[in-house]
Amino acid sequence: MSENLLEIRNLTKNFGSVTALNNISLDIKTNEMFALLGPSGCGKTTLLRIIAGFEYPDSGQVLMNQSDLLAIPTRTRPVNLMFQSYALFPHMDVFSNISYGLTNTSLSKEEISKQTFEIIEKIGLQEHVKKKPNQLSGGQQQRVALARAIARKPKILLLDEPLSALDKKIRQEMQVELKRIQHEFGITFIIVTHDQDEAISLANRIAVFNKGEIKQISSPQELYENPTNEFVANFIGDGNLLKAVSTGNGFQHPSLGEIVVSHNSGSGKQISILIRPENISLVKASDGAGEITDSVFAGSRKNITIKLRTNEIVRVYADKSASLEIGDRVNLSFKPQDVRVF
Ligand SMILES: Nc1ncnc2c1ncn2[C@@H]1O[C@H](COP(=O)(O)OP(=O)(O)OP(=O)(O)O)[C@@H](O)[C@H]1O
Ligand SMILES: [Mg+2]
Incomplete structure (x- = not known):
């Protein structure tokens, strides 16, 4: 078993009187496809935003490779958050949307171009390089957003409901595609969903959340066959x-x-x-x-x-x-x- 990449320890986050996360702890291993699953409002996005650096917890720790991730400024964290609305730049073509992520790095223009074409090829967007986002299907836009999010080779990619805007058939294709891309790039994925079928078909482990607490962390099969409490029994399958x-x-x-x-x-x-x-x-x-x-x-x-x-x-x-x-x-x-x- 590979070692822990991310360790979340006793994390609590309140918004006024709302407890979004209540003393949660979990470990994520290198190269995992890890899903956060739970009903609306249970704290999934809040956890991603804390890992990405857009929120700060009231208490608790987040460690990456045993060192304090919360001490690293948002911009330089080896983590990238892909939002639900892909937020592609409408006036830029596919190539520029993807290479944008590399522009503020020390890379030369030639190197940026080379790396961008490598990603475009791996994600299968070769035919669309010069198109603008409004000339792409939903699934293709999704791929561009994904390519842009992994361009800087983050250690962890956080995906918040990445497939929820797609219709069912494209969604299923993209689930297979996400797994392939995760494997090919060797990046740890933490994916948020409230769709249990999606979590089950994508993830190697799932944390089931309810009301800011983790109810169980297991493989999909274990959650289905051996739920440890009534909430999970009801929620899964x-x-x-x-x-x-x-x-x-x-x-x-x-x-x-x-x-x-x-x-x-x-x-x-x-x-x-x-x-x-x-x-x-x-x-x-x-x-x-x-x-x-x-x-x-x-x-x-x-x-x-x-x-x-x-x-x-x-x-x-x-x-x-x-x-x-x-x-x-x-x-x-x-x-x-x-x-x-x-
Ligand atoms: N900035 C904020 N200010 C106040 N309350 C917030 C804020 N962000 C989140 N909350 C509250 O914290 C709780 C958890 O929200 P969060 O967005 O993490 O839920 P979620 O699990 O992602 O839900 P969904 O599946 O609907 O996206 C909710 O009750 C939400 O209203
Ligand atoms: Mg959310």
Whole structure:
């Protein structure tokens, strides 16, 4: 495992009575594609702005390679923030937009030109060198902004919702492209998004934020399979969160009955259980635990909605050929190891 490039320690930032970041700590490793994911207003942009030097925290530390990043003036930090609106210069062509980032350096004109053409080639903008931003598609403008942001070879590129202005298909293409570029240039990316699918498909690790706090930091797979709290369970992926009572060696649910599953909740406590839709099997039974209230064809599967006797709603992904119809009563089965308890 590579070493930590960035260490964020007990960072707190208040705006008046609003706590944007509440004592957060996290490490980011060299060459990571790290995502900050969370609902609107949870502090994602504030964290990027502190790393970039546009805000200063009330308390806490930010270290890059073990030395104090907050002590380095904004302009000379080896960090670049790419804004959501790409802010390309409308009167400049693609070449000038990209080379602009290199103009205040000690590089000669020839060297600037050489480096700019190298980036243009790597990002695949060769055909567009002389175009102005308004002659480019959204995806192409995005690439120019990206090229400009990495021209100075920052150690860390901060991207705040970089793909949110693009439509779905171009967005998916750009996700693949971002990964390729990150790999090719060997720059650490910290990317902010409130779209969980985007975070999951892009990042090697994700920090899930809520209300200025970090709820979990894990790989996408780990967040999906082993959320450590109810917020993450709810926020990541489709899930069924049901209320149950712990029994010491499992739980009791009024519709699903008693299930043996190891957890540390003690006995007699109100708990929440998470079961993913793909981990539930359905068997028709006239006295079944629930009734099918909706069944939707979804290409490779059927999305089934069930209402339990408790009135709780459960979603299940069933085989597309399953003969399950609205109004059928069904029993639900699942493996104890697929149940998470909170
Ligand atoms: N300059 C500021 N002055 C006052 N309040 C601010 C300022 N900047 C951010 N906030 C507040 O801090 C909180 C966190 O804001 P932030 O922009 O970091 O959220 P976010 O997670 O990026 O949200 P979004 O997904 O909507 O962009 C919000 O309640 C916001 O209103
Ligand atoms: Mg934001």
